[in-house]
Amino acid sequence: MGAKTSGAADLAGALANADLLFDRRSLEQAIVRMAEQIRGDYADGELRPVYLTVMHGGLPFAAQLAMELGERGLDLEFDYLHATRYRGATSGGELTWKHRPATPLSGRRVLLADDILDEGHTLHAIREWCLEQGAADVRIAALAVKAHDRCVPGLCADYVGIEVPDRYVFGYGMDYHEQGRNLPAIYALKD
Known part of the structure; x- marks a missing residue:
């Protein structure tokens, strides 16, 4: 896929060689739809969910989704985690934990917020870790899901904003x- 590069020229070149898939407005509308579905699923008010943002990519999406949930009256207990398989590369390796949540998860409902569900190896490991910590329920909110059949068996996002093609995508949290x-938009490199 390519070595790590740096510099604004590389990003400018990528943008010049990319298709705009979703603009800011359409992404914000998708997040509103997700918030309405999540609020409905958590309407029982039973135990305030632990809202775990998957860093770094999940941050822009998770912040906006949290505000939409707050506007709908769903209070969240915030924490975050940072686990990666990429470390700046374009293909994954071994899972590395950079930060685990400090909030005890035993008996809690957990809502993971991440930018994209691609093949799902990282999210699968995170979900399993949350369950090992005693979480009563773990759900995944992914802004984007990549359209292919290579996902970890049994793993899917409970809440999906948009579907993206099986191409290199970036923007709105994805790098x-x-x-x-x-x-403030999602792009895909041209083939």
Whole structure:
């Protein structure tokens, strides 16, 4: 896939060679739809969910989703985790934990918020870890799900904003060689 690069020129070149898939407005509308579904599923008010943002990519999406949930009256207990298989590369390796949540998960409902569900190896390991910690329920909210059949068996997002093609996507939390996470849209490199 390519070595790690740096510099604004590389991101500018990627943008020039990319298709705009979803603009900011359409992503915000998808997040509103997700918030309505999540709020409905947590309507019983039973135990405030632990809201775990998967860093770094999940941050822009998780922040906006949290505000939409708050607007709908769902209070969340915030924490975060940082587990990665990429470390700036474009393909995954061994899972590395950089930060585990400090909030006890035993008996709690957990809502994981991440930018994308691709093959799902990282999210699968995170979900299993939460269950090992005694979480009563673990659900996944993913802004984007990649359209292919290579996902970890049995793993799917409970809440999905949009579906993206099986291409290299970046923006709105997803990076292009550690760049462009704060782009307010999602792009896909041209084949």
